[in-house]
Amino acid sequence: MYKAQFVWLVGLVLTSGSATEYTTPKISFTTMVGLTTTPAMRLTTTNKASSGGVLLPMVINTWNFTDANFLAWRILNVTQGGLRQTRNAVVEGCTKCEQQQCDRTVGYGGSPDELGETTLDAMIMDGSSMDVGAVAGLRSIKDAIRVARHVLEHTKHTMLVGDAASQFAQAMGFRSESLVTAESKGMWQDWAAGNCQPNFWRNVHPDPSISCGPYNPKATPLTRWKEDRARAEYSIGHHNHDTIGMIAIDVDSNIHAGTSSNGASHKIPGRVGDSPIPGAGAYADNEVGAAVATGDGDVMMRFLPTLLAVEAMRAGKKPTEAAEVGIRRIAKHYKDFSGAVIAVDRLGQYGAACYGMTEFPFVVSNPSKTDIPSRQETVKCITDKEIVNMVLL
Numbered sequence: 001m002y003k004a005q006f007v008w009l010v011g012l013v014l015t016s017g018s019a020t021e022y023t024t025p026k027i028s029f030t031t032m033v034g035l036t037t038t039p040a041m042r043l044t045t046t047n048k049a050s051s052g053g054v055l056l057p058m059v060i061n062t063w064n065f066t067d068a069n070f071l072a073w074r075i076l077n078v079t080q081g082g083l084r085q086t087r088n089a090v091v092e093g094c095t096k097c098e099q100q101q102c103d104r105t106v107g108y109g110g111s112p113d114e115l116g117e118t119t120l121d122a123m124i125m126d127g128s129s130m131d132v133g134a135v136a137g138l139r140s141i142k143d144a145i146r147v148a149r150h151v152l153e154h155t156k157h158t159m160l161v162g163d164a165a166s167q168f169a170q171a172m173g174f175r176s177e178s179l180v181t182a183e184s185k186g187m188w189q190d191w192a193a194g195n196c197q198p199n200f201w202r203n204v205h206p207d208p209s210i211s212c213g214p215y216n217p218k219a220t221p222l223t224r225w226k227e228d229r230a231r232a233e234y235s236i237g238h239h240n241h242d243t244i245g246m247i248a249i250d251v252d253s254n255i256h257a258g259t260s261s262n263g264a265s266h267k268i269p270g271r272v273g274d275s276p277i278p279g280a281g282a283y284a285d286n287e288v289g290a291a292v293a294t295g296d297g298d299v300m301m302r303f304l305p306t307l308l309a310v311e312a313m314r315a316g317k318k319p320t321e322a323a324e325v326g327i328r329r330i331a332k333h334y335k336d337f338s339g340a341v342i343a344v345d346r347l348g349q350y351g352a353a354c355y356g357m358t359e360f361p362f363v364v365s366n367p368s369k370t371d372i373p374s375r376q377e378t379v380k381c382i383t384d385k386e387i388v389n390m391v392l393l
Helices: 066-076 086-100 144-154 164-169 182-193 222-233 307-314 319-333 384-388
Strands: 019-024 025-031 059-064 118-126 133-137 159-161 243-251 255-263 281-286 291-295 341-343 350-355 357-367 376-381
Touching: 025 159, 059 066, 059 086, 059 291, 059 341, 066 243, 066 357, 086 118, 086 144, 086 243, 118 144, 118 281, 133 164, 144 164, 159 164, 159 222, 222 255, 243 281, 243 291, 243 341, 255 281, 255 291, 281 307, 281 341, 291 307, 291 319, 307 319, 307 341, 319 341, 319 350, 319 384, 341 357, 350 357, 350 376
Parallel strands: 133 159
Antiparallel strands: 019 025, 059 243, 059 357, 118 133, 118 255, 243 255, 281 291, 291 341, 341 350, 357 376
């Protein structure tokens, strides 16, 4: 089963000596501040790419959220080879983005809905047990992915939603507080003053393209062309819907994948996107690998692109090809779709694919470049022409 063996020739190098406690209610763990990988660190393992480079342990995440990746990488390296630290790494890495309000699309104080409220979605998946913990439409609790962890570890359920999820979080010791900030309130006020444009309504009256609600159903159905045009006008993408999706793998190919997002700006209250849905926002299976996604969640969740990517790797495709499977499947039906998928196999080989953007950035850490443990990479996106000329999957 490709079980990795590792030999540490030189110990971890501590550049600071101090320690910081990362604590969630009823769960705590310690990681060393200043813990870094340097050229002095060498790891030998059977988990290598065909080129012979060492690729595990590793952390990879969507967009240019480098601080989140760097923290997750440090946590992963608390133990040799990252053993049994993948859950801690993903949860705390995504929590870092929640606290930093990454691009105002993760965490509190961003993406207000039509009522001006920020709600949160998050998920954590264990690739060894296939267990999932998720929350959706979480209100008044800032620590979304930590709450999702509690769903995984303290319930037999997969997902909790809305006010009931918030009540669960409070019972687990999380503090209730407003997720609205002066900035998010200003975003909502500007949107309302602009006749509530853009929005996610269709086939209603009054005309949602020129006025605010309340709306009532309209009998005449919209055409597909009008639906695609409405999506293009909304322009979901970077600085609009930047879910953080993160994967961590140790040298024994134990995998966790997670997501965190505050959803699309000015969404209809109650809307949930792809982020907390297993197989949509993220998917992990120790036997194969993992994948995470970001983009137009209302469309992406209809195709389960991360599940498609993992299953494509199971069928023998390389990670980049596997990531393209989900993207191409979606773009075949939605020409104005915008999004990306990252796929990683169980040996740490990774790839990404995107559509609706020029290029897509992501951040990766692994031992292949000991002088640059956390580095940003980009991938050029698939074009409309490539979709038209593709061989149907």
